[in-house]
Amino acid sequence: MEFEPLGMGNEVIEFDMMGLGDDAIDIEHTIDDDEDRLVENSYGSIGGSIGGGTGELYIPDGDTNLEPCEGMEFESEEAAKAxxxxxxxxxxxxxxxSMSRRSRRDGAIIQRSFVCAKEGFRVEKEKLGHNARVKRPRAETRVGCRAMVVVKxxxxxxxxxxxxxxxxxxxxxPPDKVHCLRSHRHVSGxxxxxxxxxxxxxxxxSGIMSALIKEYGGISNIGFTERDCRNYMRSSRQRTLGGDTQILLxxxxxxxxxxxxxxxAVQGDEDQCMSNIFWADPKARTxxxxxGDTVTFDTTYRSNRYRLPFAPFTGVNHxxxxxxxxxALLIxxxxxxFVWLFRTWIEAMSGQPPVSITTDHDRVIRLAVTEILxxxxxxxxxxxxFKxxxxxxxxVLSExxxxxxELHKCVNVSESTEEFESCWLSLIDRCGLRENEWLQTIYADRRQWVxxxxxxTFFAEMSITQQSDSMNSYFDGYINASTTLQLFVKQYEKALESRYEKEVKADYDTLNAAPVLKTPxxxxxxxxxxxxxxxxxKFQEELVETLTFLATKVEDEEAFTTxxxxxxxxxxxxxxxxxxxxEVKATCSCQMFEFSGLLCRHILTVFRVTNVLTLPSLYILKRWTRNAKSGVMLEERANDLLNNSRESLTVRYNNLRHEALKYVDEGVKTVEIYNVAMDALREAASKVAVANNKGGRITDRDHLSRRSHPNDTGRLHQSGSEGPLSQDEQDRKIQKLTRQLERAQRKCEVYRGNLLSVLKDIEQQKLQLTVKVQSIKLGMKD
Incomplete structure (x- = not known):
């Protein structure tokens, strides 16, 4: 019986294993299949009992004419495998x-063994050796199954x-799950x-898999999983970007x-190839x-406007x-x-998580946010x-x-959860969409988008029903469908400059253009x-609207009046x-202040009827004020970012690697230069060893010898002494001066803090006096 090769093209990992016999060379290779290392059995014969597992035999059903049998012939090894x-x-x-045997004469393969993927057993963790790290516990998949076929x-x-x-x-x-097995997962042409x-x-x-399921008539007909789809998309991006990523690096x-x-920071994948890149400039960190109270993770590169796998973290300023x-550059x-990306981003932001974050509706992103934030x-x-x-x-929209x-109205206009639930169910029932899977999915997630x-929760939006395109507005006009990574580097700089100019212009307009008041x-x-x-x-709009609202007292309790x-x-x-x-504290059922940080017209109406003439300070969020970016505390926080970055392990690693590669490039040109470079590296290694022995500390003498000219050391001497100080006296003098400088700096910090407190009190008193004077003037007019 002869069979032609079948177009299976499965991507199983092939390896050779020790076999028996005197007329062949048996070569054994280690394999890490799906991060599970296996102990492979050597077979002297094909027969024998079935070991391992449950002890119960499972014999496949079906036509025996369609299963292998001894003596069956194939045109090639690939045909037998298929x-x-x-x-x-x-x-x-x-x-x-599982196993191959090669000829002693020419090294050609003369025998192959194809086995069930559950053949063999996993090595115990302590046998892995080399301090191997297990990323996460995995289910046992090898049970010593002996099902196999051998071809010669x-x-x-x-x-x-x-x-x-x-x-x-x-x-x-079962047949409806066989497409999940590794050897049957293959992305066809x-x-x-x-x-x-x-x-x-x-x-x-996720959207691509939905389209494929519809195209092929079911997930079992596709032949691969969503994970395979993601892996193929990553490989495709890597091929498309090519060497352009080096330009970005x-x-x-x-x-x-x-x-x-x-x-x-750069993430490496399982093959130690570059995967994702994240960066944040000093201004972004400041x-x-x-x-940084509310953040948007922008993935609009997936839309038609952006083909570049680029995603910024953005927010809203004052x-x-x-x-x-x-x-981030997402490959x-x-x-x-995504877990790596969010963890790295939080590290760059000094470990401070935001109050809220907005992302695309994506299952994988949700899992990463849940873990890291x-x-x-x-x-x-x-x-x-909605898109x-x-x-x-x-x-549905056609019918x-x-x-x-009506869907937009249901989502945006509902004033309470009960109103939304009632409106949603009414709309779904009226259109007969109770069984629609996508609507069921977004309804289950309603607490995260309605x-x-x-x-x-604070999201820095001016109204509950705001429908903005803010998720793709930062780089509008600078990135389009034809933007390459090489061009993006230039456009990125232009976008930053443009945004900075707009902020400066807004600052200027705020400080130099007095707003027109509409009320006394x-x-x-x-x-x-x-x-x-x-x-x-925006506040003025809310305040003016209070003139059309009425407030009626409905309940008077000891602490609160409703x-x-x-x-x-x-x-x-x-x-x-x-x-x-x-305490002049108020809350409203519309929760506008909690959502946007500005008081709503309803609370302002109650303030008006109860003669609250000025805004309590707790309702003026500093992030919305003219002085949002002023103050010693924030300036110190910005300085901490610089200091932390200098101490960052990632920064130190990148700097050392960059400098070391310079010596590698130059040091291999000739034997002489190579020898000089090696001597320099040995000397550097000895200095690093000395520093490690000292607990990672470099003495002041080491700094002095590195930063000063050798002849300059004699210039350090005590006042009135005839000759230079000894090395120990120099060290003691430097330590004394250092302690004096630290004490002076601490005093300066105390004075600075006291001065800030005084200035803040003066500013508060000035504001209160201004309000009182204005109130007196209004009273005199009346």
Missing amino acids: FYNSYARRVGFSTRV IQDSGRWVVSGFVREHNHELV SAKSLIDTLQGAGIGP DYLRQKQLENPAFFY NYAYF HGQPVLFGC NESEAS PETRHRFCKWHI ESQEKLSP HLNFEA PVYLRD SPMEKQAAAAYTKKLFM YQVAKFEENHKVYFVKLNAR
Whole structure:
């Protein structure tokens, strides 16, 4: 019986293993298959009992004419391998190459053994050797199964089955799950083409898998998993970017040499190849110290506008403008890569997590955020979900023309969770979409993207229903679908300069253009002096609206008084404000202050009717004021970023590697230069050893000898002495001066803190006096 090669193309790892026999050379190689090391058995014969497992034999069902048998011939070794793998797919197990034998005469392979993937046993952890590190516990997958087929080459050049073991010692996989087995997972040529097309259109791995499932009629017909899809996309990006990544790395190294506060890190994948890159310039790190309370992780490169695998961390400054907190070049989008990215970003931001973070609606990103930022409120971008709905609900939108508008209204207009739940169920039932899987998914995640569930957390947005395109606004006009990585480096600089100029312009407008007041309220004048121009305009809008609202006392308790606030002649839409008159604290059912950091018109209405003329200081968030980026504390925090970066392990490693590579490049040119370089490295190694013996400390004498000219040491002498000091006297003198300098610095810090406190009190008293004077003037007019 003859069989032609089948187009399986499975990507199992092949290795040779020790075999028996006197007419062949047996070569054994170690293998790390899926991070599991195996103890491979050597077979003297194919027969024998089935060892390991449960002791129960599992015999495959099916047509015996379609299974291997002794004497069966194949045109080639690949044909035999493909046939056995095809048989394994029908039966329900995975295969791999286990053993090979080579000819002593010419080294050609003369025998192959294809086995069940559960053959062999995993080595115990203590046997791994070389201090091997286990990344995470893995389930036991090797049970000593003996199912296998052995093929030998004949003089005719054909391969013949010389042995076959049919029985397994483990349960077989049912047909609907066989596509998850490793030897049957293969990204076909047609699937690669479709993935490339969808990836070029900016669709992520989850969206691509959904399209493939629909195209192939089910996940079991695709032939690979989402993880395989992500791996292929990563390889495709690496091929596309090619050497351009080196341009980016050179740029980052140069920036760090110019300023040690510039932070960057590179992640290596399992093959020690470059995977992802993250960087943050000093200004980005300083901005985070001021405005890092809420963050957006921007993945809009997946959209049609961005083909570059680039994702910035952004926030909002005191003018409501986007600010940068760092950037990432994403080649690998696995969970481990996102975990590395978020951990590295937090390290660059001095270990301070944000209050909230907004990301794309992605399962892998959610897992990474949950692991690295467990205390941070995670929100999915509503804009992305609405955009995704146009694709996922295309047939629904064609049939129900008003569905999209009603969906937006349900999400954005609902004032309470009960109202949203009622509106959602009514809409879904009316359109008969209870069984729609995508709608079920986003409904299950509603607490992470529907505004009514998120109002108790700060996101720096001016209203609950705000629909902004902020997630892709920072680099608008600088990156498009045709931007290469080489061009991006230049455009990145231009974008930073442009954003900085806009911030400076907003600062200038705030300081030099007095806003027009619309009411005689002292509160309005106070806000005009405190807030930036844009934030004051928003506050002014809320304040003016209070003139159309009425507040009615509905409950008076010992600590709080509850008011019902509604617009004139619109009593059907009411809000409830609780006021503590003694402490001048208020909360509103709309939760605008918690969400945006600005007081709502409802609380301002209650302040008006209770004669609260000025804003309590706790309701003026410094991050929205003119002085958001001033103050000693923030300046010290910014200086700490510089000091921390200099001590950063990543920075030190990158600097040492960069300097060492210079010697490598120069030192290999000639034997003489090589010898000189080796002597220099040995001398450096001895100095490092001395420093290690001293606990990593370099004495003042070492610093002096390195920074000063040898002849300059004689210049250090005591006042009035005739000759130079001895080395020990110099060290003692330097230590004494150092202690005096430290004491002076501590005193300066105390004086500086006291001065800051006095200035703050003066500023507060000045503001209170201004408000009182204004109140007296208003009283005299009345």
